[in-house]
Amino acid sequence: MLRAYRSDDVRQAEAPLLERGVPLMDRAAAALATEVIRRVRALGNRVPGTEVLGLVGSGNNGGDVLFALARLARRGVSASAILTGTPHAAGYAAASRAGVRFADAGTLRSLAESAEVWIDGLVGIGARGPLREPALEIVRELEEVRVGRPVEPLVIAADLPSGIGADDGTVPGLALRANVTVTMGIAKPGLVLDPGRRYAGEIVQVPLGLEEFLPSEPALLSVGARDIADMWDVPGPDSHKYSRGVVGVMTGSLRYPGAALLSTSAALAGGAGMVRYAGPRETSRLVVSQHPEIVTDMGRVQAWVLGSGVNMDDPEAASEVARRLQESITAGIPVVLDAGAITLLGSIDVPSTVVITPHAGELAELLAARGEPLSREEIAAAPSRAARLAATLTGATVLLKGSVDVACAPDDPLWAQGGAAGWRATAGAGDVLAGLLGSILAQWGDELADLGKGHGIPARLAAAASYIHGRAAAIAYGTGRPIVASEIAGAIPQAIGEALASTGE
Ligand SMILES: NC(=O)C1=CN([C@@H]2O[C@H](COP(=O)(O)OP(=O)(O)OC[C@H]3O[C@@H](n4cnc5c(N)ncnc54)[C@H](OP(=O)(O)O)[C@@H]3O)[C@@H](O)[C@H]2O)[C@@H](O)CC1
Ligand SMILES: [K+]
Structure with missing residues (x-):
């Protein structure tokens, strides 16, 4: 059974671990780097010499990516980063020491055109509202580059694809589509719900030991094969x-x-x-x-x-x-x-x-009859809210x-x-x-x-x-x-x- 938790619950669960000095970001970055290496190899490419471009916001999500780039650079990856503002200090220092190149926004297009892998660390669970500048312009440019490339890059999102609502899967503006999302600690509802899910690609969950500090009731659950035995009645003699x-x-x-x-x-x-x-x-x-x-x-x-x-x-x-x-x-x-x-x-x-088992059109009719009209489009943009x-x-x-x-x-x-x-x-x-x-x-x-x-x-x-x-x-x-x-x-x-x-x- 998949369990997903809201950003606030994740933060609260992280707090006692951080207080104890558990190196959560280091673990997150290690998992991110490992996933990049695994995927590069799966494509039949050698890791040394592979070009990786990190997109680094000024929060801890960018920190994850800076530490991951540092690890990759030490493995011979040709790593570059584009920063949207003042980056995570320790992550920046680690990446600099490892030889990660920091490029200015003017070189984004050429770096994005040649990099085999893009790592999205613009924003994670700290994002509020639609993606803002300068991250917004970066995503716009990357999407243009992606469609123009003969071979699409492998896009790996750190924690969440930037631009999707972690808690509800809404996509209020632009978001960067990923092939893989390496999500830290536990899944977030936005990775499971439409339309956010469509940006996440395959989900890889990194265990960080948060479980004992999370509330017993998740925000969202998803039934898996093993759960069916608890629900289906298998007849006895x-x-x-x-x-x-x-x-x-x-x-x-x-x-x-x-x-x-x-x-x-x-x-x-x-x-x-x-x-x-x-x-x-x-x-x-x-x-x-x-x-x-x-x-x-x-x-x-x-x-x-x-x-x-x-x-x-x-x-x-x-x-x-x-x-x-x-x-x-x-x-x-x-x-x-x-x-x-x-x-x-x-x-x-x-x-x-x-x-009741409505599709979006039938739900729109019901809500209208109840004096709370929502269009089909509004329902599709936030299905969980409409259902609730x-x-x-x-x-x-x-x-x-x-x-x-x-x-x-x-x-x-x-x-x-x-x-x-x-x-x-x-x-x-x-x-x-x-x-x-x-x-x-x-x-x-x-x-x-x-x-x-x-x-x-x-x-x-x-x-x-x-x-x-x-x-x-x-x-x-x-x-x-x-x-x-x-x-x-x-x-x-x-x-x-x-x-x-x-x-x-
Ligand atoms: N704590 C830990 O040790 C661990 C943390 N972990 C990682 O940290 C992540 C959470 O980090 P976080 O809390 O720093 O927030 P984050 O997602 O980086 O965003 C904040 C930045 O984004 C900006 N910003 C906000 N809204 C925006 C918008 N709409 N459009 C554009 N920008 C926007 C905001 O700008 P500001 O509002 O301050 O101007 C600020 O600069 C989490 O997802 C996981 O990856 C894991 O490794 C586990 C260990
Ligand atoms: K991200």
């Missing part, structure tokens, strides 16, 4: 279909019959003991013809999936969904509210056992779908799941996610009903569903080919199986 969870699915319409099929396929594939389908007669026939194991009479249900492909313009269908939602809330049964049904929360408050706002306004757990899925309840930490293949963005993939989430919620249905409020569990399960959905898409697309949503549903059992067998992260 005494399990039966009810103890494994029953999912009720009210999805699809004559207009969108496929949504019924996709959501029920995913609900079955997710491992619940039984799926009951409660849609229109015509779609029922379709669903049962494809999945004879699906039951169409009503009985005990431990989680509902409502809305995917339901025609909410049809008053009868809409009131049926609303009734089912109200009954579930009263009975403490968790609900996934998808697609058009999300608009029901325009006027009613719900507990966090109701999980919707959760706070409605009481629901929000799973905001995007290239990084973000899940949160009104309080408790934020969950973010990224890294799924772009091929996942295909029609019907959302119906699959809703069905899958219903399946895992049903497995937890009795516990959630006992807890009353969700206590952060629905957000965790939403993140787990997002993880499995992303993995299933990856399995379906294999080494890279277009995929369709039913293939994602088809790959869910394998994705769960692989995660349950995983001993990795």
Whole structure:
């Protein structure tokens, strides 16, 4: 499970170590230099003679890079640095002693054109607001140089790509795109959340011993393969279909019959003991013809999936969904509210056992109905803020779908799941996610009903569903080919199986 902490928490955790004289910057710089060497070698190049350009701001982030350049220079690297102001004194002295050349801003372009590696130490967690001059002009010029080069440089960011918000992943101005980010001590939310994540490249985390001084609750978490075993119910010899969870699915319409099929396929594939389908007669026939194991009479249900492909313009269908939602809330049964049904929360408050699964457009509609309008663009620029706002306004757990899925309840930490293949963005993939989430919620249905409020569990399960959905898409697309949503549903059992067998992260 990846845990990410805000800048203030990182600073507070560093303080007692610095007081004890633990050489944090030295460790950070050593890790940065090691990563440069490793990457240069991986490109098939020799380390001595490699040209490395350091971009050095006047804070400790620049200090990290100065000490790293000193180490590299001692290994025979041809190291230069551009300073934006008065640099970290000890770092400057070390770099000077090691033979690092300090260039003036006028030579930036020629140095950047020839250097194989750029190390970004302009700003780290001390940055406030959009990147300012002179760092801003440096980034602008570097981006121009990058596109003009026959071979792109390897860009390694120290701690964070300069220009991204460490705590929220916003990019309020220009930011320098990195291939690798060597992050110090612990990950920061901005490296996981969109759009900041897109600037970070691969994340390498440097252990600095901060863990015991960090708060027990991180600002952001991300589910990994190993966490699935704690959340997915592996049936034992005494399990039966009810103890494994029953999912009720009210999805699809004559207009969108496929949504019924996709959501029920995913609900079955997710491992619940039984799926009951409660849609229109015509779609029922379709669903049962494809999945004879699906039951169409009503009985005990431990989680509902409502809305995917339901025609909410049809008053009868809409009131049926609303009734089912109200009954579930009263009975403490968790609900996934998808697609058009999300608009029901325009006027009613719900507990966090109701999980809504909007994309940015659907979230924009909901927020507008709640009197807090945000455009799709504003949501894309700060998805975690928008998701939290919707959760706070409605009481629901929000799973905001995007290239990084973000899940949160009104309080408790934020969950973010990224890294799924772009091929996942295909029609019907959302119906699959809703069905899958219903399946895992049903497995937890009795516990959630006992807890009353969700206590952060629905957000965790939403993140787990997002993880499995992303993995299933990856399995379906294999080494890279277009995929369709039913293939994602088809790959869910394998994705769960692989995660349950995983001993990795
Ligand atoms: N403490 C340690 O031993 C360890 C620290 N570590 C490292 O230190 C980093 C944190 O260092 P930090 O606190 O010095 O802040 P940092 O990120 O360098 O930025 C401050 C500078 O940026 C400037 N600036 C601010 N906003 C700006 C903007 N928008 N646009 C442009 N400039 C802006 C600001 O200018 P000012 O506001 O003062 O005019 C100031 O000069 C951390 O990320 C990690 O890399 C690790 O090695 C672990 C050990
Ligand atoms: K940086």
